Amino acid sequence: MERTLYTLTRPVFLIGFMGAGKTTMARRLARECGLICADTDRCMERKYGMSAKELYEQAGEEGFRQMEAETLEEFVQGEPRIIACGGGIVMGERSREIIRTCGFAVYVHVTADESAERISNHDSRPFFHSMESVRSVNQVRVPLYEELADVTVDSSSRTSGRMAYEVKDILVKEGILCPVRK
Ligand SMILES: Nc1ncnc2c1ncn2[C@@H]1O[C@H](COP(=O)(O)OP(=O)(O)O)[C@@H](O)[C@H]1O
Ligand SMILES: O=C(O)C1=C[C@@H](OP(=O)(O)O)[C@@H](O)[C@H](O)C1
Numbered sequence: 001m002e003r004t005l006y007t008l009t010r011p012v013f014l015i016g017f018m019g020a021g022k023t024t025m026a027r028r029l030a031r032e033c034g035l036i037c038a039d040t041d042r043c044m045e046r047k048y049g050m051s052a053k054e055l056y057e058q059a060g061e062e063g064f065r066q067m068e069a070e071t072l073e074e075f076v077q078g079e080p081r082i083i084a085c086g087g088g089i090v091m092g093e094r095s096r097e098i099i100r101t102c103g104f105a106v107y108v109h110v111t112a113d114e115s116a117e118r119i120s121n122h123d124s125r126p127f128f129h130s131m132e133s134v135r136s137v138n139q140v141r142v143p144l145y146e147e148l149a150d151v152t153v154d155s156s157s158r159t160s161g162r163m164a165y166e167v168k169d170i171l172v173k174e175g176i177l178c179p180v181r182k
């Protein structure tokens with residue numbers, strides 16, 4: 001039996017705190033629907049030859065946000081795709097503008113505590129040196145995620161597979177994800 005393939009009418013941005021499952025869900029959703037997916041971190045890692053955390057440490061907050069904005073700009077110029085954004089992308093004004101004006105934003109919600117439980121290697125992300133730091137960074141960002149969100153999905157007690165189905169349904173209902181053939 002042939003599966004249904006889909007096309008996107010607009011780029012879809014997955015936003016939310018580290019550990020929300022944006023990267024995992026973007027891949028699942030893309031595989032499930034036959035779509036292209038992209039990840040700001042993976043793209044920057046390929047381009048600059050180092051991990052996102054190393055890039056963050058080397059470029060600093062401002063430099064890293066600038067690189068993210070440039071990456072988003074490239075993504076939105078191409079064919080619409082599912083875009084897993086780095087958790088701090090909302091700290092960049094240019095990135096917020098792109099997310100607000102160029103597509104549909106799905107806020108994948110996770111609590112700071114759940115995020116810390118999921119990320120087994122705390123050395124792989126900035127800000128994970130203490131729970132106070134994780135909580136305070138999250139607190140600053142939540143209003144920005146909420147402001148940009150076209151829709152919010154809760155990742156608590158849900159597998160990435162279930163989340164991908166939930167987001168797929170939402171995107172179909174919103175007319176953003178359209179079946180192309182049986
Ligand atoms: N829905 C989920 N429930 C539990 N753990 C998850 C879920 N989605 C992803 N994870 C795990 O959490 C960690 C971070 O996932 P990732 O997709 O990299 O998140 P993000 O890109 O939002 O930082 C990974 O170890 C991943 O396997
Ligand atoms: O929140 C942040 O500032 C960051 C989140 C990470 O992405 P994920 O949200 O995909 O983990 C990555 O961009 C980098 O380590 C910085």
Ligand SMILES: [Mg+2]
Binds near residue numbers: 022086
């Ligand atoms: Mg990610």
